[in-house]
Amino acid sequence: MRKIIHIDMDAFYASVEQRDNPKLRGKPVVVGGRPEKRGAVAAASYEARRFGIHSAMPSRTAIQKCPHLIFVTPRFDVYRGVSEQVRAIFLQYTDLVEPLALDEAYLDVTENKQGKSSATLIAQEIKRAIAQKTHLTASAGISINKFLAKIASGMNKPDGLTLIRPEQAEAFVTELPIENFYGVGGATAAKMHRLGIRTGADLKQWSEAALVEAFGKTGRFYYRIARGEDDRPVNPNRIRKSIGVETSFFEDLGDRPAILAALETLSQQLKARLDEKHTSGRTLTLKVKYADYQQITRSRTVTEPLADREGILGLAIELLTLTEAGEKKVRLLGLSITNLEQEGDRAQPTACPQETYIQLTLNFGVVD
Template identity: 55%
Template sequence: MQATRKIIHVDMDAFFAAVEQRDDPKLKGKPVIVGGLPNSRGVVATCSYEARKYGIHSAMPSSIAKRKCPHAIFIKTNMEKYRAVSKQIMQIFLSFTDLVEPLALDEAYLDVTENKVGINSATLIAKQIKKRIFAETKLTASAGVSYNKFLAKVASGYQKPNGLTVVTPENADAFIDNIPIGDFFGVGKVTEEKFLQLGVKNGKDLRQLSEETLIREFQERGRTLYQNVRGVDERRVNPNRKRKSLGKETTLRENISNIHDMLPIIERLSENVSERLQAQQLVGKCIVVKVKFADFSQRTRRMTLDNYTNDKTTIFHYAEKLLHEFNLEDQSVRLLGVTTTELASAQTSRRKKANIKVYEQLKLF
């Protein structure tokens, strides 16, 4: 256990919706949904806490969100505005430490073991960061403070919004005991169901399983779970981390076998992937579609494109083609996923494209 590191995970509260409420005072205190409009096949990117009371959450089809909260206010995403605010927030982080690892526009890890302000307490630094974010952007953030990334990230999700949760080496076991099994990294809906069948509801139950059992049931993910539930996570905060892939998958409420019923889901997943790529100013060159069947077997199909893209229409176009390659007649499907790989910076991609055009022009002479 590495008790010497001081890690902060900062997560903005309902970021997109909070920016919209800040910029339009009429929206304050109202259920705001940012993402696709309700008369489209779009999905919720994020929503205000007032909307979450109605059971609305990110990636939910906007049409369903409208049914759950008919008086909700829908606003189309404005990524340019959110990126500008995110840049402000990242500059605040960098004024405390150079070891900042952004995960998205609205969250990041910070290693403040050694920092620019000469404060020994990571808790005090987290308080200062939250105070500065509000002073400069009028937005609130929640923070988790601990000695590793796993605990800091889980902690930031507690006491939202505008929360601050500290997990020390001394109280780590008690904190982990109460973490719901679904909140552990790598535990999705299907894995959570499997754990519940084993009688594992929280961290305390998970700690009773041997490493051999976890690895046998969940492969390498089981090894990580065995370490995390014991408060161990040796990953470093990496300011130069490059994503290898970005995707979204969903476990269906009911198994389906008609491909026409799957296409709207693939379209929503493609839109979600597109929005996340644009939010992180990334583009991808390979599209992957994943299908998991009722017997839990799974297959993937992939296609490498001629050009990089983060356009939702393009991603869906190729994802639809790939779905048709599965030959899904009379096969019951329980999960669908869309992923982009071979990622690059959108700016780098544009420069490469410009260089290719110049080269082609030179070949004419």
């Protein structure tokens, strides 16, 4: 039986800014682009979250919710530096560390460098070390697998610590609202609600075959987590193959200007993710889900890496012209970049002798 810890820094980007600038402490702060530049929220302080502000929200919406909101330009080099300090603390306990982003990671401490038998005590020590080294707080979740540890870390934020014991796992999942399941996004949760699935207990009533029929291959994952099962190992050598962002709209977008504005926000969010990962890529994919749930993707690969917002947005708009967005209402938009490379890696593409190529796919399934 594994002992897994999930560590999640609390409101990471915003907390770093409040730490470094005392004038921001106790005030509603967001890290991201300003409203007049059609920016988006990359992170929100807990003071800002009380107004209903969250990451990926358009900045113009955030300022409407909180007129005295303070906007701070992201400093990804600083965030990366703090992230490296935190990772060094993790490595004092185990080499099995799987980062999910700059601000969170899984740790497998079943066997650890300190020879400690209690994962809870290790999590407490890590939280104290992070506070002493960075003057920031982190929340920890401890359980027998990644799924449960991830959920546990978000239960008592900020500065929380939650343990889900082996004997509690199945009962815990049974009572969990489906929208709180890690791996179930907003659109999937809405579909599950339409199918009568509102809690883990409801999900558990479905057979694996029925879930696969309704949700594709992800249905197998839903079948297992409904029983508190997750056999995915902590993988310290996981290679990221893509970086993407997407958003579902409360109301379907029916006019081209609104769709373009949403695409501009997504481009900025994607640029922020690339900066966070210190990478760029050559293939951009646009995902569009129409109001009738028909989903399509449009992709293009270019010779030079996409590393700036203008380049991403320009190519995204070109791909948008290959869709029926605007003629048909849109319920979801997404952008992702593949063929990733680290900064300084200027190797030429091997599978694309011409300057660009276009890949068109059409999928009539319901996929999130």
